[in-house]
Amino acid sequence: MDNLAFESGHDHQHCIDQALQQARQICRERQQRLTPIRELVLKLIWQSHRPIGAYELLPALAEAGFNSAPPTVYRALEFLQEQGLVHRIASLNAFVGCPHPEQAHQGCFLICRQCHSTSELDAGPVHATLEQSARAVGFTIEQETVEVIGLCPNCQAGESIDG
Amino acid sequence: MDNLAFESGHDHQHCIDQALQQARQICRERQQRLTPIRELVLKLIWQSHRPIGAYELLPALAEAGFNSAPPTVYRALEFLQEQGLVHRIASLNAFVGCPHPEQAHQGCFLICRQCHSTSELDAGPVHATLEQSARAVGFTIEQETVEVIGLCPNCQAGESIDG
DNA sequence: AGCAATAAGTTATACTATAACAGAATAGCC
DNA sequence: GGCTATTCTGTTATAGTATAACTTATTGCT
Secondary structure (H helix, E strand, C coil), X not given: CCCCCCCCCCCHHHHHHHHHHHHHHHHHHHCXXXXXXXXXXXXXXXXXCCCECHHHHHHHHHHCCCCCCHHHHHHHHHHHHHCCCEEEECCCCEEEECCCCCCCCCCEEEEECCCCCEEEECCHHHHHHHHXXXXXXXXXXXXXXXXXXXXXXXXXXXXXXXX | CCCCCCCCCCXXXXXXXXXXHHHHHHHXXXXXXXXXXXXXXXXXXXXXXCCECHHHHHHHHHHCCCCCCHHHHXXXXXXXXXXXXXXXXXXXXXXXXXXXXXXXXXXXXXXXXXXXXXXXXXXXXXXXXXXXXXXXXXXXXXXXXXXXXXXXXXXXXXXXXXC
């Protein structure tokens, strides 16, 4: 699955469908249960390429007839994170769908401060750099949080027009 | 100031003294007011090389005779962050002293999951890598959050002994 | 069907952070 | 030295994020 986060004209329904289909397959293969709540939470997260807060998901859960107390959504999010289907963005306290969930990995995110679109990059290059710095001081890396705030191409264009 | 976070035998009082002295000088130069509360908060943060939560600072503020409601400490933290004297670690909701506050910069942190010691690296190499990846997709970087969890040299030694 | 394991419902609460306004201290000016 | 504008601190209240603990329901397996 390509990452289309910054391509404004893309067919986003396709992103959603593909993410859900992939999630179903992954969970089937791993014999994990993608229950209705979990699938709904994943779908809600995939409504956009923007990280979404846990509490923003609750109303939709309520509308769908589920319990909408915080633990419900946090449990679903925990499961989805464990399966690598969503990432948590620590600097925003929010969650975003992972476009490459088939293999466990650390994310490296470009987050637009204006439209909040978030693109997940290949973490490889940054990881290599970090690994080198870490080795120099004898530190063993286990987990990386790399979150970059800035302006996406679309919003740069907008700013140059609007002033 | 060198970063001694992972050197267990170092004279930490020296770190504290130096950080405070440097802070006083920086604030004097910039005509910013390092008030008693702000200085105390900075000193408390520098009691260790571990990130500390805002609420953990409140009791010490109370003991020192200051108001110890959350806004007090958050205001001090805001000021210290603006002056580059402390960094916030988003993945931990905690704050750590900056060993190189003289020039504004983004941090790049190695955080030990066991002893919580945190070392701030030169963010240059990671920034260069990120900059390259970002340019490739037309993204303009404004702010970077790079926080690495793992095991520091000391705790690696400990783990290999203890099992 | 019965049992064990997992998931979801429910209530309560912990932790993190900020809004809003009142009072005190400080700096600069005359 | 007092005046005034500004900045800082005190105080109360509340918003936002996340989890503990226990109960009930569902699922998977035999």
